[in-house]
Amino acid sequence: MKVLVATEKPFAKIAVDGIREVVEKNGYELALLEKYTDVNDLYKAVADADALIVRSDKVTKEVIDHANNLKIVVRAGAGYDNLDLEACTAKGIVAMNTPGQNSNAVAELVMGMLVYTVRNFYNGKSGSELMGKKLGLLAFGNVGRNVARIAKGFGMDVYAFDEFVPADKIEEAGVHAVANRDALFETCDVVSSRPATWSACTSRPLPRPSRASTTLW
Numbered sequence: 001m002k003v004l005v006a007t008e009k010p011f012a013k014i015a016v017d018g019i020r021e022v023v024e025k026n027g028y029e030l031a032l033l034e035k036y037t038d039v040n041d042l043y044k045a046v047a048d049a050d051a052l053i054v055r056s057d058k059v060t061k062e063v064i065d066h067a068n069n070l071k072i073v074v075r076a077g078a079g080y081d082n083l084d085l086e087a088c089t090a091k092g093i094v095a096m097n098t099p100g101q102n103s104n105a106v107a108e109l110v111m112g113m114l115v116y117t118v119r120n121f122y123n124g125k126s127g128s129e130l131m132g133k134k135l136g137l138l139a140f141g142n143v144g145r146n147v148a149r150i151a152k153g154f155g156m157d158v159y160a161f162d163e164f165v166p167a168d169k170i171e172e173a174g175v176h177a178v179a180n181r182d183a184l185f186e187t188c189d190v191v192s193s194r195p196a197t198w199s200a201c202t203s204r205p206l207p208r209p210s211r212a213s214t215t216l217w
């Protein structure tokens with residue numbers, strides 16, 4: 001059984017070593033296709049693979065068509081929009097993702113960008129601090145929850161709206177729930193947007209007046 005890791009942008013060595021250990025301990029063979037620039041290389045590599053692990057690499061119908069033995073595709077990441085689910089289903093291939101796995105790393109980056117932004121992109125002029133500011137989270141999923149946890153350490157007052165998470169669940173996490181997206185922009189100084197579905201959040205204009213002076217999409 002062959003497990004193919006196909007990554008245009010490779011995983012860190014420590015991650016590949018970990019995958020190798022698990023795969024080989026279980027008697028499977030690991031094949032690596034890293035930094036490929038020609039999709040034909042992926043077509044060739046996937047031809048005899050039983051399992052495929054990717055990052056944001058596109059697993060299109062063409063990739064699936066070239067796979068003769070494939071049983072499972074795993075997208076190492078939160079979303080799965082780079083997988084052609086219809087093509088997988090048609091060939092009985094299981095498609096999986098890894099929700100939540102790197103959400104803390106994303107949340108730390110959000111906070112880093114937030115500091116950078118309110119400090120005027122480090123242009124040498126004085127900016128402002130985050131303590132006491134109202135942070136709005138548009139979506140309260142894995143990333144949103146981690147941002148809330150870290151932001152509270154900064155002394156921020158955290159608000160959230162999520163189309164699918166009820167207000168009481170948001171309040172349980174010590175975060176103020178607001179009624180809708182516009183209320184978030186009207187209430188908060190800064191908003192971090194991490195929805196699973198972008199168009200519903202970005203296709204409508206923001207409310208006017210909007211209190212939020214900074215928005216991280």
Ligand SMILES: NC(=O)c1ccc[n+]([C@@H]2O[C@H](COP(=O)([O-])OP(=O)(O)OC[C@H]3O[C@@H](n4cnc5c(N)ncnc54)[C@H](O)[C@@H]3O)[C@@H](O)[C@H]2O)c1
Binds near residue numbers: 079099100140195
């Ligand atoms: N976690 C990561 O490693 C990572 C890395 C890069 C990018 N992203 C992106 O960040 C986003 C969030 O990731 P996550 O891990 O928190 O996902 P998640 O699935 O845990 O949470 C997404 C949240 O968005 C909510 N949501 C969906 N539609 C909404 C809408 N219209 N308005 C408000 N809320 C809405 C869902 O109810 C859910 O709670 C995704 O788009 C993901 O692709 C995540």
